[in-house]
Amino acid sequence: MNPPADTALDPAPGLAWHNSFAALGEDFYTLLPPTPLPEPYWVGKNPALARELELDDAWFASQAALEAFTGNRALAGSRALASVYSGHQFGVWAGQLGDGRALLLGELQTPAGPQELQLKGSGRTPYSRMGDGRAVLRSSVREFLCSEAMQALGIPTSRALCVTGSDAPVRREEIETAAVVTRVAPSFIRFGHFEHFAASRQHAQLRILADYVIDRFYPACRTTEQFAGNPYAALLEAVSGRTAAMVAQWQAVGFCHGVMNTDNMSILGLTIDYGPFQFLDTFNPGHICNHSDTHGRYAYGKQPNVAYWNLFCLGQALLPLVGEQELALAALEPYKTVFPREFEARMRAKLGLADAQPGDLALIESLLKLLTRDQVDYTIFWRRLSHHVAGAGPETVRDLFLDRAAFDAWLLQFSERLTTAGPGHPADLMLKTNPKYVLRNHLGQQAIEKAKLKDFSGVDTLLSLLQAPFDEHPGQDAAAGFPPDWASSIEISCSS
Structure with a gap:
């Protein structure tokens, strides 16, 4: 020591x-x-x-x-x-x-x-x-x-x-x-740990690391019958599935990581290394939250493909242990089905739909196009839609759109789908899925400015709101409101 x-x-x-x-x-x-x-x-x-x-x-x-x-x-x-x-x-x-x-x-x-x-x-x-x-x-x-x-x-x-x-x-x-x-x-442990030993051809250390991760976190990989019982291919498949599910959750809540380098990817499928992140204000698939990302590699809409690219790099690093390229590619293949399945499931929950039916994906995609075209505030839209389904009028939701006729047409389709939403009241699921509070950039900035003056009350208040983001928190509605005009000028970069 x-x-x-x-x-x-x-x-x-x-x-x-x-x-x-x-x-x-x-x-x-x-x-x-x-x-x-x-x-x-x-x-x-x-x-x-x-x-x-x-x-x-x-x-x-x-x-x-x-x-x-x-x-x-x-x-x-x-x-x-x-x-x-x-x-x-x-x-x-x-x-x-x-x-x-x-x-x-x-x-x-x-x-x-x-x-x-x-x-x-x-x-x-x-x-x-x-x-x-x-x-x-x-x-x-x-x-x-x-x-x-x-x-x-x-x-x-x-x-x-x-x-x-x-x-x-x-x-x-x-x-x-x-x-x-x-x-x-x-x-x-990150993807980059495996890349390090593979790149330096330290295959003994690569195996020690993989065995440690498998025995500690993925023991089922030892007994799998898939991949001819190859535990390292099974590890790659398991990591791919966890990563796909995590990124689907990012996309559903409107979270931008900002710097999805392979050394920032967790082998356990955790969100790690919070640097230039952001929760979307207006919905824009091309949004880039990282001021250092001059080419937009890590734009919000590109995150699912970047995650797969990073997994491919992990597969290359594990190849000396997996042994056959075909096995490694097969272990990555489930990502292509897990991500869309998980994303659609998350979006159905946001719509209050407890079961899956044909046409749900088209309903989701048409909504996302409307949100993109009218640059609608993502978090506020979902919360207002939840309250509308709970019994409030549609006016507050309609007010978010420039093309109200197009939204009305979508809302009619949605209302018809709600009649077959499955067990329970759709609004109950929606209000537990669509947060009232997320860590918007301007909220964090306000807490930081106070903290610079040794006033940490903003940090404490935000922590209490964010730890219960689906609750109403009477008296705190300002933290769930639209971002001020100056919020768009906040620059978040890799510098920290």
Whole structure:
């Protein structure tokens, strides 16, 4: 164990650390301590997740916890390490990458299974390249809030336990202040970990990594009769299915990841690495949320195809283990059926349709064309449609469209379909599927501006709304309203 500058080890009541990733061997990581930050302070805390991790309440509220989750004090039993990986960035092979500003502390055993804790923004590592290893306040607040927003929406994601800040200066486009996010996930292994060992022809290490992932997270791959009992092809198929389902959920809720590089793709089908993300305001399949994405590679409407391209790269990396190219291609093939099936199912739920019928896809596609043509606010449309089905008049929904005659024609078709919607009231399903609150860019920006002044009430308020996004939250309607005009000028880039 390499403790940081403050060599005191915090016993942290109830924390029993395991270090299974560290057991893979030093080819996979570098052990090193976090770099301390001066005079840290709390920016945001997630008590609900702390309880899930079975953290002691008093300790989580203590100065010792603040120091530990800033990287200033080592937690007894943890082994801070930065892992090495490679990857394709914006479609181009970038070579060796790695945890350039993140350190894995280890994993905790929880009622939900093992959960890894990682500090993001904890200082330089051997994989930082030209970076400073730090994260800034604005991006850290956004990741903290969005992780929990996605969790509440039912979308597979890494979680965020807390954010700490420091007035230590960090240079980006301008001088900003430092922050550290404590991220939580069953594993932070990425497609890029496999690409790294395949590209360097370290096939023994590639097998060790694949066996670790299979035995820990995909044990059924060992007993499959598919692919002639090949567990590595079965792994590729399982990852493809999880990734397809996750991206279908992104598309249904209007989420743009913004930087779908292979090193940002989770082997568990989790949403990870919240950088230049955005929830759509107006519905536009061509929307690009990442100001750094000058060619629009990661536009909202391109995300499903990019995910498949990334899986193809994973398949190439696993080929030395799979053995036959035909097996690898066969393992990728289900993506082409899983994604459309999952997407249609999510969209049917948004329409309150409990069962599938012929013509549903045409109903969905015609609606999306209307939303695109009239640039309708995506989240507000679905919530208003839900209330209309619950008994409110259609006027508030119609007001969103320029071509009201076209919408009226669609609404008539939809109303006819609702007569055969299946068991239960369609509005009940719709109101549980179509959120009132999502983390729009302007809401995050408002919370960030307050946080810069050491007022963290905006972070706390947004967290409470986003953790219950389907509830009405009386008195908070402004957070569910249309974005202000200035919201379109917010630029979110890879710089954080």
